Amino acid sequence: MTLDFLGTLQRTQMCGELRAEQAGQDVVLMGWVNRRRDHGNLIFLDVRDRTGITQVVLDHEQAGEAHAKAEAARSEFVVAVKGRVRRRAAGLENPNMPTGEIEVVANELLLLNESKTPPFSPAEDAIANEEVRLKYRYLDLRRTEMQHNFALRSRVAMAIRNFLVDEGFLEIETPFMTRSTPEGARDYLVPSRVHAGTFYALPQSPQIFKQILMISGFDKYFQIARCFRDEDLRADRQPEFTQIDLEMSFPQMENIFRTAEGFLVAAFNAAGIKLTTPFVHMTYDEAIKNYGIDKPDMRLPAMVSLDDLLPPDLRTTLKIEQGLPILGFVIPGVGELSGSARKALLNEVRGGFGDCGLDLLDVVRLRTSPDFAPLADAISAALAKGLGVDALSPDDLITVVTPKLGTPAKWNHDPQWIYKRVGALRLQLGTKYAEKHGRFAKTGTESDFKFCWVTDFPMYEWDEEAKVWNAAHHPFTSPHEEDIKAGRLTNDKGAVRALAYDIVLNGTELGSGSIRIHRQDVQAEIFRSLGMTDEEAHERFGFFLDALEYGTPPHGGIALGLDRIVMILAGATSLREVIAFPKTAKAIDLMVDAPTPVSDLQLRDLHLRTVSRS
């Protein structure tokens, strides 16, 4: 096949731009052959670029040479078209495409490049399996949906940048090659050639650098920063990901909330969604009590405590443990279940509980018993009140979880375990009946997006295996001042609250932050309370403890996952839909085939030898 040279030809329009007003205009389009429809002496080429598709007509009588080339053109060939825009005749318009009122009548066609038959067509809606998509990512990214996702991502990032710059934030870059800090996630390590046996680490976040920038007086910093964590992947977790990272000096928490809300409004606006601020606030304890999780999905109704309806004697009758919470919740609009479906569901849930000591109250059956009908009615009334309605509908699925006699108050030292278990059940049933209740459906309006702030996280978490207290957020998070004053850092670690907060959207943690410790003495005390000796603390964070001693202002910040924000805005369920070149669940890049072994020579330069572990 003879290909044409581009020469000095320049395109005049993008393929998605032409409308009836341009009829009569001479244009040059360039792009890929989306589809070819060959009618013999008349050929249609749909030419595609990232803005859309225009139909090009090649008529044998009017442009024989161009028509001949179009006969050779195939899917994904790269072409340039010189021609004239023509308004389509009545009845020939295609209302399904934005350019459907017009077509371009070609007088010249250049075949700029050919293409092998692609393993799947970017023109198809049906999506090839992900393995093939990732291997041929360049073809996958040609798909309209992916083009939209990355255009969206670019707009969102720019809106956030503009907002923060307007608010007086400075964008400052921090190093990718830095120091390993063994706490938290595993580090990706980079061996040093110059210094045998030593390693840089890729940052899990710019945390310490941004705090040092506050010490340096930059006052308001931000960065759209790549972060790296060597942990197992999930649909919403990639080993490298992008955070909108910011830090402010002399902030109250409210300043940080307003800033994050501000850039989220800007980001969502870039996607055509108007958000109302401020977002809902709740404490960690409230989140656990009402939703059984620290990242509540508020598209579903909250859990309701039914303790008041089941006094001790009634608990005895029903063989329910005293003193433990009885929780109910409603999944509205599930539709009335048949008797057998209800029993199957009860069995399924009870099976899921296993031997943990929790059970279900069959409210529908209670209602049929003269003795217990009043209780069933009271439960319905309480749940209706929680929903803010007068009465529940028979379509609403009621679930009431009770602790059986002998149920332990704590599980793995966690007094909140029942709330968490019931919260997990709430999400499980919410997902199971998602199609029926429709609360997860996309309407393209603000109501699709339920944001909330969760505050007052616990400072410490008990690690039952290692028998130690760990920092729940990170060890630079400031505790509440009252908890420091009351000596709880040593006496009662489980009760210490952190000045830490998460921002949650539809049950996904979008970001978290905190007011930091700005005093060296408090920081040293926190390290000690985590079981670190002063020597160990200095070994790991000495440079930072030093820096704290030179006039550190009170400061705090937050980091939000850009990938997750874009994923939710794009209506995607995996980060891979909004990251151009993502990794598989085993952290492989299928396109470039990374990671790979390296040569012995490279290893020798790095003073490394590989050892297989059997």
Place this chain on the structure above:
RNA sequence: GGGGACGUAGCUCAGUUGGUUAGAGCGCUGCCCUGUCACGGCAGAGGUCGCGGGUUCGAGCCCCGUCGUCCCCGCCA
């Protein structure tokens, strides 16, 4: 590290209780077609049933192992 789902033509999938030559749609190739837009018509090519082993007269189907992709738990300060 653990649990689950999947793996058959380039792609999406079907394939009965283990039984003759493994099928369909799309795509691809050739021919025909001047108004299609998921164009249409005719003809055709295309398979190591992920890989290895086993059971069996006989395996896409059963068993064992292994590899890959996806989802979840652990993990992610």
